[in-house]
Every structure is written in structure tokens, then in C-alpha cells.
Amino acid sequence: MPFRTILLNGKEVTAEYQAIGSGASESSEILLYWLREQFGQHGPRFGCGLAQCGACTVLVDDVPTRSCVVQLHTVEDLAEVRTLDGLSHDEKDPHxxxxxxxxxxxxxxxxxxxxxxxxxxxxxxxxxxxxxxxxxxxxxxxxxxxxxxxxxxxxxxxxxxxxxxxxxxxxxxxxxxxx
Ligand code: FES
Ligand code: FES
CATH class of the missing domain: 1.10.150.120 ([2Fe-2S]-binding domain)
Structure with a gap:
């Protein structure tokens, strides 16, 4: 299986992802599931799965992105991904x-x-x-x-x-x- 490396909340992480086909016919696992299952990011949620509700939003290179419709092979290596999980965990000093x-x-x-x-x-x-x-x-x-x-x-x-x-x-x- 192919791998993808991203900067997740400022930390470089790598994991494999599922993909079929190649070139123009390639399709692959969506970013939302990959973040949840490979890296335990449970902030982003699966709501509609159709890019319509926003529940799955993460920031990719600072742009709010619907992770439920983003396939991993379209994500740039070393893309900067920020999730709700990466905001403050300190109850006394929240974002x-x-x-x-x-x-x-x-x-x-x-x-x-x-x-x-x-x-x-x-x-x-x-x-x-x-x-x-x-x-x-x-x-x-x-x-x-x-x-x-x-x-x-x-x-x-x-x-x-x-x-x-x-x-x-x-x-x-x-x-x-x-x-
Ligand atoms: S789950 Fe609704 S926009 Fe992604
Ligand atoms: S959908 Fe329940 S608080 Fe917004």
C-alpha cells in the first residue's frame, strides 16, 4: 500500500493508505477515516459524507477542508493538517x-x-x-x-x-x- 507523510498539528507523521487504480483512474481512502483510524484524531466527525455539513472540517495548509471527500492520493506530501485535537488540551488555557x-x-x-x-x-x-x-x-x-x-x-x-x-x-x- 502507498504511504503519505503529513505535518499533523505540527508533527511529521507517516502511514499507509488504501488505494486502487493509478494515474487518472486512481481512487483512495478518504482523509477523514485516515486521520481518525491511523492517528486517533476524533475531533473531525463523519456527518453527511457529501461535503455539505462541515462536521469533518480540518485545516489543510490553513484552508478549511471537508475531509470526508478528500482522497489521500490528492493530498500533497508534507501538507500541513490541523485538527481540533491539536488545539489546547489545557482546561485552564484553552484556545x-x-x-x-x-x-x-x-x-x-x-x-x-x-x-x-x-x-x-x-x-x-x-x-x-x-x-x-x-x-x-x-x-x-x-x-x-x-x-x-x-x-x-x-x-x-x-x-x-x-x-x-x-x-x-x-x-x-x-x-x-x-x-
Ligand atoms: S461529513 Fe458533512 S461535510 Fe464532511
Ligand atoms: S448539531 Fe447538535 S449542537 Fe450543532
Whole structure:
């Protein structure tokens, strides 16, 4: 079986993956299962499997990516992959997004929260890297979650309907991240 090496949360890791065919006809195991099964990354979830809900989101080279539809042979060697598992494990010093989602009780069942946090992490970091350190307005966050923000065409779905609290949590975290 072929191997892939990535930088997973800053650490170089290698594992084999399943693939069939070659060249244009090659297909292979999806990134989501590979991360979960080879490296115990249980932040990203399988929701729809169709790139529609966001539950499986990871950052690949800083870009929020639906890992449920990414086949391993399309991932560059040494791609930088960040997962929710790579954020803080220190309850006393969580990442601002983790803290605000907990403090504002933005999750109900919690299934969507991986996508909400990793998607907004990539979005907020992108805004800051582009020189925009303003706190996103409610409308800007809603546009982001619905896939209508500049540079983002993906929506993020919460089936429990905690969107109002999610919007508030993202805005609070963005304010802290931009300081
Ligand atoms: S599980 Fe990947 S977008 Fe829904
Ligand atoms: S909290 Fe249940 S899907 Fe969002």
C-alpha cells in the first residue's frame, strides 16, 4: 500500500493508505477515516459524507477542508493538517474558540462543533492574515456560516439549531484572536 507523510498539528507523521487504480483512474481512502483510524484524531466527525455539513472540517495548509471527500492520493506530501485535537488540551488555557463555545454554551449535542470551530479558525486567521483585525459583525459571521462570506463557499450546519449562540461565540473568539 502507498504511504503519505503529513505535518499533523505540527508533527511529521507517516502511514499507509488504501488505494486502487493509478494515474487518472486512481481512487483512495478518504482523509477523514485516515486521520481518525491511523492517528486517533476524533475531533473531525463523519456527518453527511457529501461535503455539505462541515462536521469533518480540518485545516489543510490553513484552508478549511471537508475531509470526508478528500482522497489521500490528492493530498500533497508534507501538507500541513490541523485538527481540533491539536488545539489546547489545557482546561485552564484553552484556545479562544474552545473557551467561548463552552462559556456561551454554543453546543447542544456537539456534533457540529468540530466544523464550527475549525471552519471559523481558518476563516478568522485568514481575515487577520489579510490585515483585517476587526470583530466580525453578526451578519458577517452568518454569511460565513452560510457559505457566502468572501473566500468561503462552504456552509456549516447545526441541526440542533444553536446558531445564535455559535455566532456569539465566534464573534467573541475573533475579538480575542485579533488582539
Ligand atoms: S461529513 Fe464532511 S461535510 Fe458533512
Ligand atoms: S449542537 Fe447538535 S448539531 Fe450543532
Amino acid at each position: 479562544p474558540l474552545q473557551r467561548e463555545f463552552v462559556e456561551l454554551q454554543a453546543g447542544q449535542c456537539g456534533f457540529c462543533i468540530n466544523g464550527m470551530i475549525m471552519g471559523s479558525l481558518g476563516w478568522i486567521e485568514g481575515r487577520i492574515a489579510g490585515g483585517d483585525r476587526s470583530v466580525p459583525s453578526e451578519d458577517e459571521v452568518k454569511a460565513f456560516l452560510s457559505g457566502a462570506a468572501p473566500g468561503n463557499t462552504r456552509n456549516y450546519i447545526c441541526r440542533c439549531g444553536t446558531h445564535t449562540r455559535i455566532v456569539a461565540a465566534i464573534r467573541s473568539a475573533a475579538e480575542e484572536m485579533a488582539r
